[in-house]
Amino acid sequence: MDPQAFIRLSVGSLGLRTPGTALNGTKSGSHAFSSPCVCEIRLRGFPVQTTSVPFVSSPETTPPDANTIASSFYLEESDLKALLTPGCFYTNHACLEVAVFTGHKGTHCGVAIKRQQVGTFRLEVGPEWGKGKPAVLFNGWTGIGKNKQENGKPGAELHLRVKLDPDPRYVFQFEEKTKLSPQIVQLQGNIKQPIFSCKFSQDRVQQVDPLSNFSSSFVDSSDIEIERRERKGWKVKIHDLSGSAVAAAFITTPFVPSTGCDWVDRSNPGAWLIVRPDPCMRESWQPWGKLEAWRERGIRDSICCRFHLLSDGPEGGGDLLMSEILISAEKGGEFYIDTDKQVRAAASPVPSPRSSGDFSALSPVVGGFVMSCRVQGEGKYSKLLVQLAMRHVTCVEDAAIFMALAAAVDLSIEACRPFRRLRRGTRHSW
Structure with a gap:
């Protein structure tokens, strides 16, 4: 690369x-x-x-x-x-x-x-x-x-x-919206080089796209009711060119409306677990990070995405906040991890690992930009653009984990859309 x-x-x-x-x-x-x-x-x-x-x-x-x-x-x-x-x-x-x-x-x-x-x-x-x-x-x-x-x-x-200071980056793009299981290419000038593929899936109840229009007569009413009140079971796997899964993200806490409102609130955010293959156990995953997301209401609504690194220790006490970003629900915006900016916003120092492998070790080194991904607003066609600092990548698998994180951020914009009441027998959208 x-x-x-x-x-x-x-x-x-x-x-x-x-x-x-x-x-x-x-x-x-x-x-x-x-x-x-x-x-x-x-x-x-x-x-x-x-x-x-x-x-x-x-x-x-x-x-x-x-x-x-x-x-x-x-x-x-x-x-x-x-x-x-x-x-x-x-x-x-x-x-x-x-x-x-x-x-x-x-x-x-x-x-x-x-x-x-x-x-x-x-x-x-x-x-x-x-x-x-x-x-x-x-x-x-x-x-x-x-x-x-x-x-x-x-x-x-x-x-x-x-x-x-020179700060070279790898630039990646999802060729289609995340839910269409796109190919991921690396951009170098006018050259596009395939690097990964993204596979999106969801549980049976979630086979109904909550963002599309459809007639309720074609869907089991119990499934619709569950889907109307929660969004869960979404999974994204990142595969390398050989077809092996090298990173993944899946919802661990459903995106559900909080009491008394029809949106995902700060008091009960939805959450994704970002994982990578466990080198010690075949067909097993190792936790790497946690992404929480919820809707902030205001004159112009925003989606807040908060990302923590997860400690390798059994106590889990070393989890670190690496980013908390507000993204415009209407216009979209940029999610990023930049330890310089986070250090200025946080009360305690934030480490900046050398590679995604070092993220697990939480080793403090020279700070700076780590990654960014630009997402579109609700209901807009989004082809993710991801930038990743070269110094954080020692192998292709290091880049894959950030692709899974970017996909989770993109899908969180959809998962945090307000829930609407269902009118039986009519066309509707969430």
Whole structure:
């Protein structure tokens, strides 16, 4: 399998200081920041990322930890080309911008709160971004903003580390929607190479597609009633080119409406078990991960997918939350595992294994992107696109387990659709 070239642009080691100013409110220079600061990290064509900026108590303090990552952008060849090409409204190449603000955006008790911009750091995108080699683009302190202190010394200074790292990925696509048991191909430019096949099946009661229109007169009423209230028995197996099953996912907790409503609620989520063949026992499966899914109601409904790695230990106490993502029920979205993002959201560190085999061992190594899959919204034709970091794949079977996880995410969008009341003798849909 040949990977596609991606680079990871990381911004980290953030810190803010005012030389000669004590940050507890006393002045040895100009002013002290009266509220926490945040920064918006911007790169043209990508969503703005927001994170907090810690204060550094004095100029003599050790610089912030170089290993802390505040933001990451993942760029493929087409992204770099777009950034290096001046557009209609841009005369120069794009810039990475880190804008620092004090105060909070929004309102309090009906009164608008105005945040103040401390300053902005800019770094122009250059040809070196496309060389595919590790590079530190900036590391250290830099003055931001135009304000000077009363004694003539520089104003606020920002510490950051901007780094490029090659991050090649394998890109896969399901040739049809998951329920049609599609072939899975690897994409490399215009080349499609068959890698796996996906086999979807369901129990007898589930032979009626809960998302299709049909006449109730052709289906046993007891089967319809069960199907109307629960979705269970769904299974997906991933086969290699020889026909051997190398990964699977199956529903362990049915998707059923919670009490008093007609949807799968957070209080009682449906769940999938993601498994791989047990090397010690023939025709046996070894648990690898658990995916839970439910519907979040709001102005625009979302499907929440929460993924845990399962410990190999008998106690099961080492299970780790690796991802919890909201996906638009209408438009779809992206499910991903990225330990940098998860670390920033979680209270405790999250390990990033080297391969899917190491996921079972829960071995902590260098963090970053693991996988992503893009899914469509409810009732839309979905051909899954899956990206997988090359460093997490030591063999074809390592990739297969992520295909099973992606298929479970895709099917969860359907399984979390609201349940409808059945009108006997009429055409209907769920």
